[in-house]
Amino acid sequence: MFFFRSREFPGKGSFPHGIHPPSNKFYSAGAEVEVVSAPKKVVLPLLQHIGSPCEPLVKPKQVVSCGEMIGEGQAFISASLHSPVTGKVKKLSVVTLPNGRHLPAIEIQTDGEQIDPDYLWKEITETDWHFSAVTDYSPDEIVKMIHASGIVGLGGAAFPTHVKVTPNAKRLIDTLLVNGCECEPYLTCDDRLMREAPHSIVTGSLLAGRALSAKEIFVCIEDNKPEAIDAIKKAAKNTVIKIAVVKTKYPQGSEKQLVKAVVDLDVPLGGLPADVGIAMSNVGTMAAVAMGVIKKMPLTHRVISVTGGGIVNPKNLFVPIGISMGEIIDYCGGLKKDAVRIIAGGPMMGFAFSDMNTPVTKGTSGVTVLTHEETLTGEETSCVRCGRCVDACPMKLVPTRLAMAARYNNPSLARRYHINACFECGSCTYVCPANIKLVQLIRTGKAQVAASMKKQ
Ligand code: SF4
Numbered sequence: 001m002f003f004f005r006s007r008e009f010p011g012k013g014s015f016p017h018g019i020h021p022p023s024n025k026f027y028s029a030g031a032e033v034e035v036v037s038a039p040k041k042v043v044l045p046l047l048q049h050i051g052s053p054c055e056p057l058v059k060p061k062q063v064v065s066c067g068e069m070i071g072e073g074q075a076f077i078s079a080s081l082h083s084p085v086t087g088k089v090k091k092l093s094v095v096t097l098p099n100g101r102h103l104p105a106i107e108i109q110t111d112g113e114q115i116d117p118d119y120l121w122k123e124i125t126e127t128d129w130h131f132s133a134v135t136d137y138s139p140d141e142i143v144k145m146i147h148a149s150g151i152v153g154l155g156g157a158a159f160p161t162h163v164k165v166t167p168n169a170k171r172l173i174d175t176l177l178v179n180g181c182e183c184e185p186y187l188t189c190d191d192r193l194m195r196e197a198p199h200s201i202v203t204g205s206l207l208a209g210r211a212l213s214a215k216e217i218f219v220c221i222e223d224n225k226p227e228a229i230d231a232i233k234k235a236a237k238n239t240v241i242k243i244a245v246v247k248t249k250y251p252q253g254s255e256k257q258l259v260k261a262v263v264d265l266d267v268p269l270g271g272l273p274a275d276v277g278i279a280m281s282n283v284g285t286m287a288a289v290a291m292g293v294i295k296k297m298p299l300t301h302r303v304i305s306v307t308g309g310g311i312v313n314p315k316n317l318f319v320p321i322g323i324s325m326g327e328i329i330d331y332c333g334g335l336k337k338d339a340v341r342i343i344a345g346g347p348m349m350g351f352a353f354s355d356m357n358t359p360v361t362k363g364t365s366g367v368t369v370l371t372h373e374e375t376l377t378g379e380e381t382s383c384v385r386c387g388r389c390v391d392a393c394p395m396k397l398v399p400t401r402l403a404m405a406a407r408y409n410n411p412s413l414a415r416r417y418h419i420n421a422c423f424e425c426g427s428c429t430y431v432c433p434a435n436i437k438l439v440q441l442i443r444t445g446k447a448q449v450a451a452s453m454k455k456q
């Protein structure tokens, strides 16, 4: 591919270790984003982000309109919540998300005239964004408007964006990396957004860069997305934004690996990109920033992929947050007979679920439906000490040791082996010839560590 011909960035375009699983993006990569209308009801958990839950601002039977704030993020690390529909609050309930968390939620019955979601999608995808408008806003105003719009990282981590773009005198940020890698197999929502809405991504990136007073902004894209690279390049022409085309490798889109690949810096173990002067945000988040700041439209909808061999018609969809997974699966023609596993997100880092009432949240990047053939793994056997898991781990951990510490419920040993540096990418499990569920064991080990810390 064309990637090393003219590198505009100091890194080598890749990182040590990692794996090359089949990308399987062919299911949905060619499908243009379709707009889904308001469903009969939406269910909106009060915690869809990292941090403190937001406080509900509405009561049962209260009428709300589309875009109205219904939950307020009062803590600094929190995010507000806005209704994606016009309707009536039915009740405050509790939902269980695919990661097993039980959360309070606001249920809204759709009623009355709705904002046309086609209009919203048109606003995001229009090409007539005036980049010069970015300087109409001071850095402080940009941060406040991002906060008021309830924007969180749409790549999956869901960290409140206003926190990320708030300048910190102790940790100065000089570079913003806008993450369009989408290294998770199957998922294509970021790819489609970059192809269909590059101007809003560029506008949002300029706004976030201004908020941070960043000297450099790179939009980072893996070299398996040539159309996205082309679209962002054209949209970013005559701006300060540079394009960093990086090698396709899993997990290229994780923050420490992308920092290494693009700016050749090592984020310390247990540290953050901010420790080396870097802020990172997803391309979808940047489009949301542009909508929130320039068009004063809070985050109520997002693009997701519905993909995999077990879905009848794989698609990319622009959906209201809070719609049920069941409804979007039905919209895509339902499940095939040989579908055996439904995952919120992609197969490497997502969580399997079975309750079709599970709502789409701000951090849901897709639904992957796998067939028996796609999930085929053999029976677990004993470790053969091949070391493949060690070679695969992008964090340079020793997954066998972490798994052993979890098996023996030994949290102090797990901590000594830096279990919390594992970000559960699944590379070790993927390569293990003994089919040992290393990530699951590591998750158990982390829970043991957390429990032991509480006791102290
Ligand atoms: S899941 Fe954790 S231990 Fe396994 S490869 Fe990824 S970072 Fe390393």
Ligand code: SF4
Pocket: 382, 383, 384, 385, 386, 387, 388, 389, 390, 400, 431, 432, 433, 434, 435, 436
């Ligand atoms: S990859 Fe599996 S079999 Fe090989 S050393 Fe790691 S845990 Fe053992």
